[in-house]
Amino acid sequence: MDPRTRGPAAGSQPAADRQEREEVTVRCWGTRGSIPSPGPATAGYGGNTTCLELRAGDRRLIFDAGTGIRLLGNKLLSEQTREASIFLTHFHWDHIQGFPFFAPVYNPEFRLRIVGPEQEGAGVEALFAGQMGPIYFPIPYEALSASLSFEHLNEGTWEEDGIRLMAMRMRHPSFTVGYRAEVHGKVVVFIPDNELLGGPFPAVRGWREKLEEFVGGADLLIHDAMFTQEEYPRREGWGHSTFEQVLELALGAGVKQLFFFHHAPERSDQELNQILARLRHHVRERGWTLGVHAAFEGKQVAIQEG
Ligand SMILES: [Zn+2]
Numbered sequence: 152m153d154p155r156t157r158g159p160a161a162g163s164q165p166a167a168d169r170q171e172r173e174e175v176t177v178r179c180w181g182t183r184g185s186i187p188s189p190g191p192a193t194a195g196y197g198g199n200t201t202c203l204e205l206r207a208g209d210r211r212l213i214f215d216a217g218t219g220i221r222l223l224g225n226k227l228l229s230e231q232t233r234e235a236s237i238f239l240t241h242f243h244w245d246h247i248q249g250f251p252f253f254a255p256v257y258n259p260e261f262r263l264r265i266v267g268p269e270q271e272g273a274g275v276e277a278l279f280a281g282q283m284g285p286i287y288f289p290i291p292y293e294a295l296s297a298s299l300s301f302e303h304l305n306e307g308t309w310e311e312d313g314i315r316l317m318a319m320r321m322r323h324p325s326f327t328v329g330y331r332a333e334v335h336g337k338v339v340v341f342i343p344d345n346e347l348l349g350g351p352f353p354a355v356r357g358w359r360e361k362l363e364e365f366v367g368g369a370d371l372l373i374h375d376a377m378f379t380q381e382e383y384p385r386r387e388g389w390g391h392s393t394f395e396q397v398l399e400l401a402l403g404a405g406v407k408q409l410f411f412f413h414h415a416p417e418r419s420d421q422e423l424n425q426i427l428a429r430l431r432h433h434v435r436e437r438g439w440t441l442g443v444h445a446a447f448e449g450k451q452v453a454i455q456e457g
């Protein structure tokens with residue numbers, strides 16, 4: 152019997168206990184794209200690169216291992232957590248560079264599963280070991296003492312203990328996926344790197360329709376919004392989207408809450424606030440109910456009953 156299912160039937164549990172078990176929360180540990188960008192101009196939204204945590208009962212799902220994962224690792228150990236899974240969207244530096252500083256990997260009691268898309272024959276473990284080679288990093292990969300396991304998920308569905316995760320390939324250099332998580336009837340979609348329109352990516356028939364279905368009805372969509380409309384013409388083909396493009400996707404797909412993510416390293420808090428104010432005004436004027444936000448470090452969202 153799975154110890155997580157032990158105890159009285161759900162219907163006989165006290166309400167508070169049941170609520171805690173079923174509550175789904177998402178926390179941003181790193182919201183920045185490309186490179187860490189600390190400093191007073193970015194302190195509000197944060198300078199750490201991509202990392203997101205999804206908690207569902209006692210399950211800990213981590214998406215991407217950018218520099219934000221360092222503080223998450225410390226928190227997990229301080230809470231006596233000894234098991235977690237990391238789901239990677241791809242292997243660009245800003246999504247993996249925090250991994251060697253994720254303290255649980257040096258704890259022999261910790262069980263860590265790492266899932267991500269295989270890259271032209273290169274597996275997830277080889278890619279992680281590579282970034283810890285002696286030329287790049289002083290501690291060898293062999294020194295990791297946690298119990299590690301690796302799985303590949305390029306496209307398709309991963310299911311376990313009532314959690315359903317779907318991966319879909321995005322328009323971005325290298326094999327990059329986005330994830331749709333369905334947990335206790337709540338839907339969270341995480342797409343940190345994706346160029347919605349334009350760029351040199353091969354045309355895949357029906358991709359946009361498939362994407363709208365993938366994002367459809369999400370309680371929370373966290374999506375790449377690296378560029379403004381003015382910046383985009385000089386950045387087309389880099390694999391990222393504009394705020395307006397993402398807003399259009401979210402409205403078309405019936406999303407409830409939208410979080411702009413993967414902020415450009417040079418994007419100041421002030422600029423982000425101005426962009427948000429403009430787009431919120433636009434949404435309000437048209438009578439749309441979509442909640443529009445920009446992800447910031449430490450931001451925790453409890454997904455309400457839909
Ligand atoms: Zn990125």
Ligand SMILES: [Zn+2]
Nearest residue numbers: 241243323344
């Ligand atoms: Zn990338």
